[in-house]
Amino acid sequence: MDRRTVLGAGVMLAGLGVGPAHARESGTRPAPALVHVFSVTVSIGAPQELGIVDGARKRVIPITGGEVRGPRLSGKVLPGGADWQTIRSDGVADILARYTLQADDGGLISVINPGFRRGPAKVLARIANGEAVDPSLYYFRTTPRFEAAVPGPHAWLTCSVFVCSAARYAERVELDIFEVG
Known part of the structure; x- marks a missing residue:
């Protein structure tokens, strides 16, 4: 041709x-825009160390409660969820948190929140020791997905993409949730 x-x-x-x-x-x-929709303070219990599994350190951090506040959603974090973590050999925490929110109107919202936390070894060691560390010194981002009754007042959570900027403290994790517009 x-x-x-x-x-x-x-x-x-x-x-x-x-x-x-x-x-x-x-x-x-x-370009996508980010709109802050709510923040969550998640109360956590002591990590349960599973040990080395398939070459990586595994642990489970119990979720014991918390608070939800913001322009689009307010309520509480129900006890009973957990954060399943795989700590890779390079120090990166591969996170999968699952828990339930209860909105002020009584509606239940399931959260599936995978992400990563990484940073300099010295900073991660300080976090592991329970020290308060400036969140700008490490990377902690997640991509939460929500399950809620459709139709219902919280159905808007089931049809958008969300990203989260997070910070880890000794007895809590703080999350700022943004809708990707």
Whole structure:
């Protein structure tokens, strides 16, 4: 096939809305914006160390309660959830927290919150020792997903993407939840 045939086929496909020419015509997509929707203070118990499993340190941190406050949601964290952590050999904590929120109106919201915490070894050691450490000295981000009754007053949580900036303290974790717009 010669060059003119290939170019002609490309022009024809572009006219049909297929291929790179069509992608350029669709315009620039807006960058996502973050909107703070609520904050959560999660009370935690002492870590339960499972030991080395499949080459990584495993532990479970019980969730004992907490508070939810913000412009879009207020309520409490119910006791009974946990944060299952895998501490990798490079010091990164691979986190999977599961717990339940109860809104002020009584509605229940299930939270599934995976993420990562990482930072310089000295900073992570201070956190492990229960010291209060400035959250800007380490990375702690999660991507929470919510389950709530649909339809219902909290259904908005089930159809958007959320990100979280977090901080770890001796007896609590503080989370700022943002909706990605």
